[in-house]
Amino acid sequence: MIENLGIVYVPVVKKIKKCIVTRQGFSSMPEIVKFANPLNEVWIAGKGPSLDTFDWSKAGVYRFGINETAFIIPFCFGTFAIDYHILNKYKKSLNSNIIVFRKFTHIDYEFPRMFLWDRNMMKDAHATLCIAIQVLHHLGARKFHFVGCDSMNQISGYAKSIININGQGDNKDSYRTINQHIQDTLIRLKVEVIWEHQSL
Numbered sequence: 001m002i003e004n005l006g007i008v009y010v011p012v013v014k015k016i017k018k019c020i021v022t023r024q025g026f027s028s029m030p031e032i033v034k035f036a037n038p039l040n041e042v043w044i045a046g047k048g049p050s051l052d053t054f055d056w057s058k059a060g061v062y063r064f065g066i067n068e069t070a071f072i073i074p075f076c077f078g079t080f081a082i083d084y085h086i087l088n089k090y091k092k093s094l095n096s097n098i099i100v101f102r103k104f105t106h107i108d109y110e111f112p113r114m115f116l117w118d119r120n121m122m123k124d125a126h127a128t129l130c131i132a133i134q135v136l137h138h139l140g141a142r143k144f145h146f147v148g149c150d151s152m153n154q155i156s157g158y159a160k161s162i163i164n165i166n167g168q169g170d171n172k173d174s175y176r177t178i179n180q181h182i183q184d185t186l187i188r189l190k191v192e193v194i195w196e197h198q199s200l
Contacts, residue, residue: 041143042136045069046129047167050197051148051159059145064136066128068167069148070098072159078115080132082106101135123188126181133185143192150197151175152182 043059045051046066056063056074063077067086070079071094078099081087087109090100100111104118115135119125122134133144146152148159158168186193 039136039140041145042141043145043147044129044132044136044149045073045147046149046151047158047162047169048148048150048155048197049157049159050150050155052161054147054196059147062141064101064132065098066132067169068162068165070094071165071167072161080128080135082128082131101132124181124185127178129178130181130185133182133189133191137189137191141191143194144186145194145196147196149195152179152195153198155197 039062041060042062042064044064044066047069051069051072061075061077063073063075065071065073065076065079067079067081067083068089070076070081070090076095076098078101079090079094080101081090082103084106087100087102087106090111091109094100094111096112099113099115100109101115101117102109102111104116117131117135121138122131124130124134129149136144150157162168
């Protein structure tokens with residue numbers, strides 16, 4: 001058993017005949033990921049302009065990226081992505097210390113540290129941020145800090161750091177619709193929410 005950065009890795013049997021997603025999750029590496037410390041308070045980063053001005057020294061250890069923000073966050077703990085082109089970026093150059101929270105069915109994508117989630121874990125899988133909120137809530141998070149989620153206040157555009165790595169989104173869906181799903185999820189889960197861009 002090896003403890004590192006708040007995570008405990010426990011060897012498990014390589015062959016998993018039936019997938020049952022639990023609080024610990026499954027990894028086919030084969031490892032089960034367990035969090036050594038309670039995952040009560042988390043920081044999640046979006047791609048908005050305030051990503052560049054947030055002081056990460058104020059954040060705790062549980063820092064999570066959404067898509068390409070994993071390349072920007074100092075000491076990023078974990079990251080979420082469902083698009084193949086972003087998973088390909090992760091395979092190419094993501095820091096191997098970062099846990100990739102990956103959909104269980106994306107079997108072609110293996111990472112040194114993984115948490116596999118399943119659609120049955122959540123009620124709303126409309127967007128990556130919605131998925132991240134529900135998975136982290138499943139793991140015990142009850143206080144959410146959102147960094148770079150400026151669009152929640154109708155502030156458009158991307159952080160310069162995201163533009164510099166060509167990380168702008170190509171989602172043609174209405175962000176107003178996505179943001180409503182995010183708000184509905186947060187209300188349903190009854191968690192504490194801090195929009196960090198509102199205090200900058």
